[in-house]
Amino acid sequence: MQNHTTDNKQRRVEITIEDLPLHCPTPSMPIWNSHPRVFLPIKDTGEALCPYCGTLYTLKDKTSAEHP
Numbered sequence: 001m002q003n004h005t006t007d008n009k010q011r012r013v014e015i016t017i018e019d020l021p022l023h024c025p026t027p028s029m030p031i032w033n034s035h036p037r038v039f040l041p042i043k044d045t046g047e048a049l050c051p052y053c054g055t056l057y058t059l060k061d062k063t064s065a066e067h068p
Contacts, residue, residue, distance in 0.1 A: 024050040
């Protein structure tokens with residue numbers, strides 16, 4: 001049996017500037033992973049952690065986000 005809480009904490013998703021504004025869950029996530037939609041600030045640091053499922057998002061090209 002899988003522990004989905006542990007599995008989610010190990011999940012990493014790379015996004016691009018086109019994916020902003022970032023929210024979790026994303027449309028590509030499976031239905032079982034649903035939780036309330038939360039918008040995540042990622043532009044300043046290049047990383048964001050979802051407080052619900054623990055998914056770590058990283059911005060592929062942070063420099064493009066800094067200079068739109």
